[in-house]
Amino acid sequence: MIIDGGPRKNFNTASMLQKFAEGAASVGNEIEVKTIRLYGLDYKGCMSCMACKIKGKASNVCKFKDALTPVLEEIAEADGLVLGSPIYFGDVTGQMRTFLERLAFPWLSYNDYSLTAPKRMPVVLMETMNGLPDRNNSQGYGSMEYCIANALGQPEHLNAYNTYQVKNYDRFELASFSEEAKRQYRDEHWEQDLQKAFDAGRRMAESILK
Numbered sequence: 001m002i003i004d005g006g007p008r009k010n011f012n013t014a015s016m017l018q019k020f021a022e023g024a025a026s027v028g029n030e031i032e033v034k035t036i037r038l039y040g041l042d043y044k045g046c047m048s049c050m051a052c053k054i055k056g057k058a059s060n061v062c063k064f065k066d067a068l069t070p071v072l073e074e075i076a077e078a079d080g081l082v083l084g085s086p087i088y089f090g091d092v093t094g095q096m097r098t099f100l101e102r103l104a105f106p107w108l109s110y111n112d113y114s115l116t117a118p119k120r121m122p123v124v125l126m127e128t129m130n131g132l133p134d135r136n137n138s139q140g141y142g143s144m145e146y147c148i149a150n151a152l153g154q155p156e157h158l159n160a161y162n163t164y165q166v167k168n169y170d171r172f173e174l175a176s177f178s179e180e181a182k183r184q185y186r187d188e189h190w191e192q193d194l195q196k197a198f199d200a201g202r203r204m205a206e207s208i209l210k
């Protein structure tokens with residue numbers, strides 16, 4: 001299951017996730033890849049309804065019904081999970097964070113503070129951003145990474161840095177970016193980033209089939 005937490009359908013995050021999907025699918029017909037675009041869904045974050053913690057009826061899948069319900073149910077049965085998001089103000093997008101509240105709160109036990117998902121699985125956390133590997137403001141998936149690592153398994157990271165924010169820098173007020181420097185970085189890294197995403201997809205699919 002691939003969860004796209006970015007708004008743009010054909011830009012950096014979507015391209016990286018698409019390559020991941022291609023890599024996974026390249027392993028064989030047994031691999032089924034499904035991509036969900038969060039911005040295409042009408043859903044809320046955790047409603048604090050506490051339905052997942054009712055005595056005798058506790059559930060580690062969210063009980064609140066909206067467009068996210070079938071996605072959360074599918075993740076519960078998936079064999080692998082990929083989350084992708086652009087970095088906005090140092091964090092994943094609000095849409096991704098909202099999704100993660102619904103995914104992770106039912107995992108959390110207030111009896112003993114354990115975190116238990118219906119099933120453990122390989123996870124990749126992907127980010128794209130303007131920042132550079134050694135100079136960026138990304139907090140990534142923040143505190144949600146702890147929940148993911150405990151409930152699903154230690155995630156692998158895949159980041160694309162210094163991405164193109166627009167196709168044509170001349171059209172916008174973006175004077176702090178040098179298009180030439182961006183282009184040079186992109187020429188040196190973007191194809192490799194896509195290849196890394198493809199390879200990560202292939203690796204995850206191979207590990208699932210093993």
Ligand SMILES: Cc1cc2nc3c(=O)[nH]c(=O)nc-3n(C[C@H](O)[C@H](O)[C@H](O)COP(=O)(O)O)c2cc1C
Binds near residue numbers: 007014088128163
């Ligand atoms: C609202 C907004 C906030 C952003 N904040 C950051 C930021 O804090 N750090 C950063 O490195 N890039 C930031 N960016 C740049 C994006 O993370 C970057 O362009 C990303 O690759 C966009 O992904 P997309 O092409 O999939 O939309 C921001 C972009 C937007 C639109």
